Amino acid sequence: MAKPVLRTKLCDMLGIDYPILSAGMGPTLIGERTGAPVELVVAVSEAGGLGVLGGSGFTVDELRDAIRDIKVQTDKPFGVDLLLPKSVDMSGTNTDANQVPLSDVLKSLPQAHQDWVNKVKADMGLPDTEVMVRRNTTVRRPKEAVQVCLEERVPLFCAGLGNPGFMVSDAHARGMKVLGITGNSKNARRMAESGIDLLVAQGHEGGGHTGRIGTMALLPAAIDAASPVPVLAAGGIGDGRGVAASLAMGCIGVWIGTRFLATDEGGALPVNKQRIISSTDEDTRVSTAYTGKTLRASYNKYHDLWADSGLDPLPFPTQVMISSALLAAFVEAHQDDYVGGLAGQVSGIIHEIKPARTVLEEIVEQTVEILSRTMPESVTLK
Template sequence: MPVLHTPLCDLLGIRYPILLAGMGTLRGRPTPPRLVAAVSNAGGLGVMGATSLSPEEIRQRIRQVRQLPDKPFGVDLLLPVSLAEAGTARVTTRRQALAWIQREYPRHYAFVQSLMRELNLPPVEHTDDEPLRVERVRQQVQVVLDEKVPVFAAGLGDPAWVVPLAREAGIKVIGLAGSVRNALRQKQAGVDIIVAQGYEAGGHTGRIATFPLVPQVVDAVAPTPVLAAGGIADGRAVAAALALGAQGVWVGTAFLVAKESDLYPQMQEAILQASSEEFVISRAYSGKTARTLRNPITEAWERSGLEPLPMPLQGLLMADLLESAERAGRYELLFNAAGQIGGMLKERKSAQQIMDDLVQGAVEVLENLPTRITYRRG
């Protein structure tokens, strides 16, 4: 069995410094319990993306992971701005939110309605009591605290209010950052681990590439451990991340096409067939910069010339379109949040095989470096 160990392994109680990124779109399809457990059982840390799940669904999935068997794992949630900060303090249901957007942002609303007609997508009916996701974030976090999940990750937003609650429950907290400034904010918030996520990554990401970002963050937040993210899908990238000063890696796209992932097969195949150039940055889906596989929605949004609405309003604006597309099986229109490294992936593998390749590949690189490079101090 290969050995690849850093202080992060001791902190989290894992064999290898490799974490499954907590990707939480499409009602948790990218990171179902069996994938989370498979990564943890293979020696890494599986992290469940739970943003699109109800509090009760999160509780059920946490307990499912613990049955497969009980190894360290984590839960990832987005912590967006409140509705009050977005100027919609009295809005509590999805129907109310759409009516408010239609009134305050008529051009944006008209764009979505026109695009739905152009794409032949039927309208979505809403009930008056359908709650907004942002109203249930605290309930979601409370489930993580109640269940004493070993690790909580804040995939977006300020986790400062969660940190003391997590400490009390014995939970480690991970914060994500796409810049040194954001990393320092995470450190000030008191997180235990910081993910430095480069521009190459899928999903919400910043504007700085992994190679320049990671060493800057490592230096800025020391001694807080740093994970590298963005463009990591084989052992060479793992070794490079460790050379940059990271204590481990946060891997997403490679696991999107894992056999244990519940991402729609059509979306997995699209990733495997795409070139790196096809994974583009768009603010169409959430209002924040996010990398996704190019599709008719990202192209239409770019042509529109509209400025994205502040989070969470942009997501509410686009929700009907995406729900209608999913119901109709139009998977090519969904938010396929994969990174540029997708261009290197050519086949589906088990989570165990992905982990083995990452670990063994990194060990081989580290072992072979002295045979390929001659060096000495000057």
């Protein structure tokens, strides 16, 4: 059967067949595999979409290796997503020690937070699981990580947090495109003015860090604010219905996280994938429990423990030390009710873990079906 055709301006900009990107997804906790690893990137790009590597949990050297690994496995375009701090100083070098035990880091945190972690562990009889905190990940070494992306001429550089405007001219000089992500229209305008090529507008429904505006309200506002920079929709898209709606609203493509996480290639822990496919649309929560910023994850009892603690979250990313200390112990103790990874409300329509290629092909087929057959028949215009 001939492959369906579904093209927008995004396909020409990025040299891809379908206007569908798998989102950059980092790890949920210290030591966990990234949510969007090389395998997922390769599968999505090979299937005609564009796979984006979740680069936030890698060291700078691992990032370079992963990029080279992708290039060995596919000659199709791909992206790399990094979490950037508010401003990146591109001079100087970071000389922190590379690895420290999490138990040492915890000792430097406020006493109330230390006491709470210890109390939870004692109450639940949790093991003293040690995790190494890697201080040389791309989150802590953003300028070196950006430099690697520039040197490797990554086709699409994506800034999951922060404004990538500072590196746009260097990226363009190397033939790269730059994408920013926003959750509100004010930031959409700011990003657009910084010279980026593409903007992802992610609504409140989305998995991971999330803002306050729902996707339906955000998309038209972000499109207006970012014009003429084109916008991709994100947050709550799990099948062709979401893609068709996004294109109808004026987006040139979509950025899909949770649906691609629940695939054979998605990098989440098996327990987290299972939680996605067994969730209803009500089974995620937004909480500061994980990173200190508002973040959506599959509901689990860690959400309740944190809510009952009465503690203020530590600033991002310090709160990750608290959540990682407990999550690592929950995982080791097989306390699955307390484990749940980052995931969006769209979990409610995801019922099966499949190969990423199948997910992409089904989304494309359904989008084409809706736009070419269902819509013309279901809407009367004259």
